Amino acid sequence: MEHVLDNPAWNALISTNSTLADGFGAIRYFDKAVSPFVGMEVNNEENFRKLYEAVPHEGPFLFMSVTETEIPSFWSAKGFVVGWQMVYEGSADLEKNFNSLTLLNELHVPQMLELTKLTNPGPFNERTINFGNYYGVLVNDTLAAMAGQRLQPFDYTEISAVCTHPDHLGNGYATQLLTHQIQLITQVGKTPFLHVRNDNQRAIDVYQRLGFTIRKPAYFYVLVKDKL
Known part of the structure; x- marks a missing residue:
């Protein structure tokens, strides 16, 4: 079973921070005035597409994972930072x-x-x-x-x-x-x-x-x- 912190943005958006969240189903995001973080229940191309269609602005968005992730071509990666959790x-x-x-x-x-x-x-x-x-x-x-x-x-x-x-x-x-x-x-x-x-x-x-x-x-x- 995936640890909560392996997908912290998604788990925050569906729990304590849900009052600040928008989205549906397997995708969630914050209002851009609050935070650029987005979250998906599973980080796959289908959910990246649903997220693309759901969010009402062009970005920038911040996607975080504890593993390197292949970003679908309909998203453009303008920055990449490696850190520690x-x-x-x-x-x-x-x-x-x-x-x-x-x-x-x-x-x-x-x-x-x-x-x-x-x-x-x-x-x-x-x-x-x-x-x-x-x-x-x-x-x-x-x-x-x-x-x-x-x-x-x-x-x-x-x-x-x-x-x-x-x-x-x-x-x-x-x-x-x-x-x-x-x-x-x-x-x-x-x-x-x-x-x-x-x-x-x-x-x-x-x-x-x-x-x-x-x-x-x-x-x-x-x-x-x-x-x-």
């Missing part, structure tokens, strides 16, 4: 003071978009905050660092958009935000996981020190519609 196996009992963190809301979205554009932690759009639990460090009312949650497939929750403004590196903000997210997720009985580029060794080292272990490779395809 990492799962938290550390302690659920974390002692830390999180008083300096701020729960972010719609008023912070312009700064969140600016920070993610600068640091490129992954796709972040106008309504990505709807996934929930985005926290940040504000310095003089300016967003210096942030982290939040994204895909939530059944008993797992993905930590995402972990980023720090270059002017504020070295202050331990990322570690504090990550530790806080781990605590939020484990307190409700779920297991944290995340994705990271396989060439980002600095981030991988941080995640491993916090208790994350590499589970499987993660292959990300940036897709737009071609001629069907």
